[in-house]
Amino acid sequence: GAVVSQHPSRVICKSGTSVKIECRSLDFQATTMFWYRQFPKQSLMLMATSNEGSKATYEQGVEKDKFLINHASLTLSTLTVTSAHPEDSSFYICSARSVGLQETQYFGPGTRLLVL
Amino acid sequence: GDSVTQMEGPVTLSEEAFLTINCTYTATGYPSLFWYVQYPGEGLQLLLKATKADDKGSNKGFEATYRKETTSFHLEKGSVQVSDSAVYFCALPSGSARQLTFGSGTQLTVLP
Numbered sequence: 269g270a271v272v273s274q275h276p277s278r279v280i281c282k283s284g285t286s287v288k289i290e291c292r293s294l295d296f297q298a299t300t301m302f303w304y305r306q307f308p309k310q311s312l313m314l315m316a317t318s319n320e321g322s323k324a325t326y327e328q329g330v331e332k333d334k335f336l337i338n339h340a341s342l343t344l345s346t347l348t349v350t351s352a353h354p355e356d357s358s359f360y361i362c363s364a365r366s367v368g369l370q371e372t373q374y375f376g377p378g379t380r381l382l383v384l
Numbered sequence: 385g386d387s388v389t390q391m392e393g394p395v396t397l398s399e400e401a402f403l404t405i406n407c408t409y410t411a412t413g414y415p416s417l418f419w420y421v422q423y424p425g426e427g428l429q430l431l432l433k434a435t436k437a438d439d440k441g442s443n444k445g446f447e448a449t450y451r452k453e454t455t456s457f458h459l460e461k462g463s464v465q466v467s468d469s470a471v472y473f474c475a476l477p478s479g480s481a482r483q484l485t486f487g488s489g490t491q492l493t494v495l496p
Contacts, residue, residue: 269435270425274427300481300482302483309491310488310489311473311487311488312428312473312484312488314483314484317481317483320425345429361427361428363428364483365482370481371415371416371477372416372418372433373430373484374430374432375420375427375428375429375430376427376429377427378425378426380425383476384432
């Protein structure tokens with residue numbers, strides 16, 4: 269099956285710093301990538317949708333200047349949490365989809381962010 | 385808008401018991417339907433899918449049948465194992481970007 273990787277798997281940072289999370293599709297070209305946030309014991313909350321080479325579309329209530337998304341190639345998307353604060357601590361998960369995969373999204377293993 | 389309603393958890397079963405996790409949906413047309421599984425501390429893994437009505441998705445002993453009459457996609461397994469303990473999400477693609485709309489997730493714990 270299609271494989272999506274995420275890096276780092278865990279990150280601890282100080283309040284006020286920025287953190288970059290990478291999402292890569294390893295064996296397929298991802299025309300669309302999605303970024304989700306998951307709180308403990310809850311479902312996934314879609315943050316934004318990004319298509320290769322274009323600006324990301326953010327869900328209502330998600331600050332685009334806070335969560336910078338770049339989808340520079342068909343295999344890589346990055347999420348940068350700028351000026352992170354403790355309330356940004358969460359589990360961030362990306363997914364990727366290719367037209368050839370019939371709407372199936374493949375998920376990365378997630379990144380656990382802890383902001384101190 | 386499109387929505388997914390999933391059986392409330394948590395569900396606790398003994399090993400080798402029969403599992404059913406209910407999922408019903410509201411959608412325009414007949415979208416593909418998915419079950420994803422999330423093991424502790426991990427991302428989501430595609431468990432199975434069905435792309436049209438009456439299709440049965442199956443994987444690792446799990447099955448789900450796309451039933452348009454009842455707008456359901458219930459997940460079943462005849463004999464669960466301890467290793468099946470995880471959170472299960474029902475989902476369908478919706479919106480202009482066909483992003484996934486998830487159910488609330490069902491926590492399954494299988495006891496030895």
